[in-house]
Amino acid sequence: MQLIDLDAVIAAGQSAPEIWGRLVETAVRHHASDIHMAFQADGLHIALRVDGRLVEQGVIPSADDAWRLLNHVKVLGDIDLGERRRPQAGRALVDVEDRQVDLRISLLPTLHGQDCVVRLLDRRVSLMSVEQLGMRRRELNRLFGLLASPAGLVVVTGPTGAGKTTTLYAAISRLNDGSRKIITIENPIEYDIPGVVQSQVNYRIGVDYATLLPTVLQHDPDIIMIGEIRDRETATAAVRAAVTGHLVFATMHALGAAATIQTLLSLDVPPHFIARALRGAVAQNLVRRVCPACAEPIPETESVLPLDDIRPLLEPGQTPRLVVGRGCAECFHSGYRGRMGLFEIMAADDTIRRLIDERRPAADIHRAAVEAGMITIQQTGKLAAFLGHTTIEEVLRVVPS
Numbered sequence: 001m002q003l004i005d006l007d008a009v010i011a012a013g014q015s016a017p018e019i020w021g022r023l024v025e026t027a028v029r030h031h032a033s034d035i036h037m038a039f040q041a042d043g044l045h046i047a048l049r050v051d052g053r054l055v056e057q058g059v060i061p062s063a064d065d066a067w068r069l070l071n072h073v074k075v076l077g078d079i080d081l082g083e084r085r086r087p088q089a090g091r092a093l094v095d096v097e098d099r100q101v102d103l104r105i106s107l108l109p110t111l112h113g114q115d116c117v118v119r120l121l122d123r124r125v126s127l128m129s130v131e132q133l134g135m136r137r138r139e140l141n142r143l144f145g146l147l148a149s150p151a152g153l154v155v156v157t158g159p160t161g162a163g164k165t166t167t168l169y170a171a172i173s174r175l176n177d178g179s180r181k182i183i184t185i186e187n188p189i190e191y192d193i194p195g196v197v198q199s200q201v202n203y204r205i206g207v208d209y210a211t212l213l214p215t216v217l218q219h220d221p222d223i224i225m226i227g228e229i230r231d232r233e234t235a236t237a238a239v240r241a242a243v244t245g246h247l248v249f250a251t252m253h254a255l256g257a258a259a260t261i262q263t264l265l266s267l268d269v270p271p272h273f274i275a276r277a278l279r280g281a282v283a284q285n286l287v288r289r290v291c292p293a294c295a296e297p298i299p300e301t302e303s304v305l306p307l308d309d310i311r312p313l314l315e316p317g318q319t320p321r322l323v324v325g326r327g328c329a330e331c332f333h334s335g336y337r338g339r340m341g342l343f344e345i346m347a348a349d350d351t352i353r354r355l356i357d358e359r360r361p362a363a364d365i366h367r368a369a370v371e372a373g374m375i376t377i378q379q380t381g382k383l384a385a386f387l388g389h390t391t392i393e394e395v396l397r398v399v400p401s
């Protein structure tokens, strides 16, 4: 699916700034998350990432034209033009159709030149409120419960690009009422939130999460947000902060809400410590939405999974309706357009605390959470399909059962 007619743009003899302007405009209009420009043997390949998938847009065959475009991007990002052998990075702020878009530019030296990836951060889209995350009322109330904790650890987990940062920012924004000091440690800082003290790791000069955390704690915070817990020092310091009266939010790699406990254990945090600190965990993922322009209802018998267990989860007034996108010009014949979040929210109750303390496997903790009313991410997905937002196939692709 071509979102921009690159050949025509090049044939028209447009300058590098004009081509770049067209590319950014197209990317913003189609809610692309990244612009990819990769030198291959036959020229500069240009692609956009839309709804999580890479969409090839064409090739600039002339090396001169290609470098002119890449150099224009490097100038925008204040990046050294003479350097082509080392990794480079920069950022720029551009106005597109009266919105501000933050560009994060990264360059990797490659066999045929450089690989340039530009991440687009649309300030208006990504700073969402908790209500805009797309949770059902029940999950939203659970999350509100976690946010109301005076202290403790709340972990958000999910694959890269699943919207973890968006969830953390939404949580922070809700708590940001001026009555409490909020300090973040991020990599990188994606949005400037007024009233929040934001700090950033800088690996190049040896400033990582573990180096910043002790100083952050000396700055008398009530709430701390840690971009990612992935080493022992950060895990221990985060848990210690959580048991000493701070509300700590962090992301972490784990397969599901209950599995975050295993991740903390694998980072050598003692189980009794985790049991005391953990308030809850949110697991999330993104699925593509069925294109509204070409959605067609299908009979329930065509579902590849039984849906009987989902029926009780329907809220009063909700009628099941399975749909599939037949494909049209609006969705470039993919049948999908846009994405939505799927969530699994575990609140740590006394039973779960005891199981953590006893070092029981994640499966036992997951089961206890379900018995206490947790809706699993698969169930959330099936429910979304049952309500005609996505398809069972898409849910199975993202969260295999």
Ligand SMILES: [Zn+2]
Pocket (backbone or CB within 6 Å): 291, 292, 293, 294, 295, 325, 326, 327, 328, 329, 330, 331, 332, 333, 335, 336
């Ligand atoms: Zn369509």
